[in-house]
Amino acid sequence: MSQQIVISGVGVWHPKESITNEELVSSYNAYVDSFNAQNADKIAAGEGQAMPYSSAEFIEKASGIKSRYIYQKEGALDINRMKPLIAPREDDALSHQAEIAVEAAKLALASANKSAQDVDAVIVSCAYTQRAYPAIAIEVQEALNIEGFGFDMLVACSAATFGMHRAYEMLSAGNAKCVLVINPELVSPQINYTDRDSHFIFGDVATATVMEMADTATSEHVFDVLSTQAVTKFSNNIRSNFGYMTRAEDVDPYGPDKLFHQAGRKVFKEVCPMAADHIESHLSRHNLTPADVRRWWLHQANINMNTLICKRLLGREASKEEAPIVLDEYANTASAGSVIAFGLYHQDLDAGDVGILCSFGAGYSIGSLVVQKR
Numbered sequence: 002m003s004q005q006i007v008i009s010g011v012g013v014w015h016p017k018e019s020i021t022n023e024e025l026v027s028s029y030n031a032y033v034d035s036f037n038a039q040n041a042d043k044i045a046a047g048e049g050q051a052m053p054y055s056s057a058e059f060i061e062k063a064s065g066i067k068s069r070y071i072y073q074k075e076g077a078l079d080i081n082r083m084k085p086l087i088a089p090r091e092d093d094a095l096s097h098q099a100e101i102a103v104e105a106a107k108l109a110l111a112s113a114n115k116s117a118q119d120v121d122a123v124i125v126s127c128a129y130t131q132r133a134y135p136a137i138a139i140e141v142q143e144a145l146n147i148e149g150f151g152f153d154m155l156v157a158c159s160a161a162t163f164g165m166h167r168a169y170e171m172l173s174a175g176n177a178k179c180v181l182v183i184n185p186e187l188v189s190p191q192i193n194y195t196d197r198d199s200h201f202i203f204g205d206v207a208t209a210t211v212m213e214m215a216d217t218a219t220s221e222h223v224f225d226v227l228s229t230q231a232v233t234k235f236s237n238n239i240r241s242n243f244g245y246m247t248r249a250e251d252v253d254p255y256g257p258d259k260l261f262h263q264a265g266r267k268v269f270k271e272v273c274p275m276a277a278d279h280i281e282s283h284l285s286r287h288n289l290t291p292a293d294v295r296r297w298w299l300h301q302a303n304i305n306m307n308t309l310i311c312k313r314l315l316g317r318e319a320s321k322e323e324a325p326i327v328l329d330e331y332a333n334t335a336s337a338g339s340v341i342a343f344g345l346y347h348q349d350l351d352a353g354d355v356g357i358l359c360s361f362g363a364g365y366s367i368g369s370l371v372v373q374k375r
Contacts, residue, residue, distance in 0.1 A: 006213070006215070006226045007214070007223050007226060007375070008212055008370075008372060009112075009115070009212070009213055009218040010110060010111070010114070010220055011112055011208070011347070012104075012111070012208065012209040012210075013105065013108065013207075013208050013340070013341050013344040013345065015070040015331065016071060016072045016101075016205055018072075019074075019204075020069055020071055020074060020078070022057035022060045022068065022201065024078060025057075025060075026057050026060070027078075028077075028080060028083075029055050029194070029197070029200055032194075033052040033053070060201045063305075064201065064303050064304060064328065065303065065326060066202070066332045066333070067330070068204075069201075069205075070204045070205050070331060071189050071204065072101070072205040077189065084190065085189050085190060095140070095144060096131060096132070096137065098131045099140040099141050101185045101207040103141055104207060105207035106123075106145060110211060112220060112222075113211035113218070115213075117146050118146075119217075120147045121148075121176075121178055121179055121180065122171060123139075123141055123147060123149070123152075123180075123181045124138060124154060124164045124167055124180065124181070124182045124183070125137045125185065126154035126155075126156065126163060127337075128158060128188060129187070129188065129190075129335075130153050133245070136151060136152055136153040137153055139152075149177065157239070157335065157336070157362045157366060158335050158336050158362020159366035159368040160360075161184040161336035162368030163231060163368045164183075165182050165210060165229070165370055166231060166368060167182075168182050169226055169229050172212060172214060178214060179212070179217065181210075183207065184208045185207040186205060186206050186207065186208075188204070188334070188335050189205050191243065191260055193261065196257070196260075196262070199262060202261070202333045203334065205334070206337050208337040208340040208344060215375070218375075222347060222350075223374075224374055225372060226371075226372055227372060228371055229368070230279065230282070230368070230369050233365065233367075235364070236364065238263055238264040238267045239262075239264075239268055240263070241260060241261050241262070242259050243259040243260065269303070272306065275365065276310050277310045279367045279369065280357060283357070283371055287371060289355060291315050293355055294355055295323070295355055296323065296325075296347070296350060297319060297356070298339045298340075298347075298356060298357065298359070299338075299339055299359055299360075300359060300361050300362065301327055301331065301333060301339065301341065304326055311324050325345065326342075327342050327345060335362070336360055338360070339359060340358070343356075353374065355371065355373050356374075357369055357370065357371050358372065
């Protein structure tokens with residue numbers, strides 16, 4: 002690599018509608034009442050279990066989440082439905098996921114002082130795509146009138162950082178001069194709204210970043226990418242089994258195991274030390290210690306995870322200024338969380354300040370970028 006690669010723009014878009022913890026719990030508990038009443042005889046006979054109630058206080062204590070944005074609120078709180086009601090679109094209409102990707106892309110391009118004509122490649126990297134093909138990235142490329150190429154990536158909650166890694170490598174290899182990385186996290190259709198332990202976790206959002214060579218960057222806030230680092234280790238503790246194979250397996254294609262599910266305590270116990278070790282290792286490549294980091298843009302899955310990781314690295318709790326939290330408003334947004342934190346909390350940094358973007362999630366997968374403000 003002969004030139005410095007930079008992040009020159011970032012965009013954060015969210016839907017207009019949101020659901021508070023109180024709204025979500027009211028709907029869930031009403032569903033519990035209905036379910037327990039309908040299955041009272043089986044429950045009394047020991048042939049089934051009563052569903053447990055939830056509370057807004059439980060959700061906030063367990064996760065730090067107070068609300069979440071949702072692409073389509075209608076249907077999600079209806080106890081006779083318990084899933085968003087999203088109207089299908091014709092094949093020749095812009096898909097739902099491409100639509101929110103385009104919104105985030107426009108914000109990122111404006112932030113970077115770029116036009117679509119400046120972009121050579123589009124990467125759509127997220128937890129789910131709404132179809133297998135054609136790629137959402139190519140649809141976005143067409144919608145924005147971008148020449149070049151595009152492709153999709155699925156790396157669960159590390160998709161955003163892994164997508165930025167691919168952009169970094171493409172720029173390093175000279176295969177592109179400007180890459181648009183988009184994370185349209187339309188997660189609400191994969192939430193089990195009848196599961197007490199997971200129905201509150203996710204929110205919908207779309208983020209995007211522009212990466213290019215330093216000599217073409219003209220935006221106000223530019224960050225040198227000092228390096229990238231990734232690691233994966235197979236685990237079944239976070240899983241979604243939805244896929245095309247269900248047609249041949251003669252099983253319920255929308256059963257609980259086909260939606261997001263996790264062994265939350267195991268994830269907490271295993272991922273926190275793994276993420277802390279990863280970050281420390283990455284920083285050491287630049288002779289940096291955690292004390293040298295001005296800003297921690299960490300994955301936004303659970304406030305308790307972020308608190309523990311920062312404690313392991315810093316030997317104390319990080320301040321909100323050091324490690325901003327966006328969970329309270331956005332909830333867990335799959336791969337987009339660290340990019341939201343970066344997008345909302347980067348403009349105050351001074352030249353020379355070092356920060357790290359890090360995501361961690363299903364796989365297990367961890368991806369990070371060490372960056373420095375120009």
